[in-house]
Amino acid sequence: MKEKTPKERLDTLLVKKGFFESREKAKSAIIAGLVKVDGKLADKPDIKFSPDVSIEIQQSLPYVSKGGFKLKKALDEFKINVTGFIAIDIGASTGGFTDCLLQEGVKKVYSIDVGKGVLHEKLRKDSRVVVMEGINARYLKEGDIPDKVDIITIDVSFISLLKIFPVIKSFLKKEGIVISLIKPQFEASPKDVSKGGIVKNIDVHLKVIENIKNNLKDLGFYLKNMTYFFSKEGKGNIEYPTLFVLQEKDEISIDKIKEIVREAFSNWKLLSKK
Known part of the structure; x- marks a missing residue:
């Protein structure tokens, strides 16, 4: 009986097959969503596959990850x-937001992530990037970052924004923005998140956004504007890039929030049916 060829990690396979040199x-390419295995997107480097699988590397993105598109839209x-x-x-993860900020003209970025070794090599080599790895942002202290900054961008998973915002105000200029x-999916009650981590109920989305808006207002952050983002295939969750400022007069109305969320759901459902 012919022995089965042992499976190997995807990142190892990509190197062995000559797609990448390390x-x-x-x-980085896997996390950025550039690798397909047997026609399906593979987004975890440690998943194991047989060496004879079909691997496709998609065309390079303008940013080191798809996250850059979310920030650019905002x-x-x-x-x-x-x-x-x-x-x-x-x-920061691979650095989609960091990359977008640099391409838009930012002169310095403190790139923070709880993980290590994830930030794209291109950004590590950029003198404008201060790499801060292995740091949980919720425990940042005054003095960890020597500059008062103009903008803070946040893209976190498996943690609520309400755990992050309390520590960031001291790093932001008075006229700064977030x-x-x-x-x-990371803000709602577990009972409101369906199988696969998708939140399909529009009322849950509205409840989540209103809860964040009200809680952050108590901290001195005011939701000024928001938009929405989801994959072109209509798969996965709707996410909301939001703009927070420190001036109450600029606060968005609840009616406007409802209008944006309804539009997001309408477009998401159209794509999901295709």
């Missing part, structure tokens, strides 16, 4: 020019 580069829709800004990027991703 496992770190392979890992900057464009909110009409924010970040040229010359100093920034903090919380939950762009964060509201991810309902």
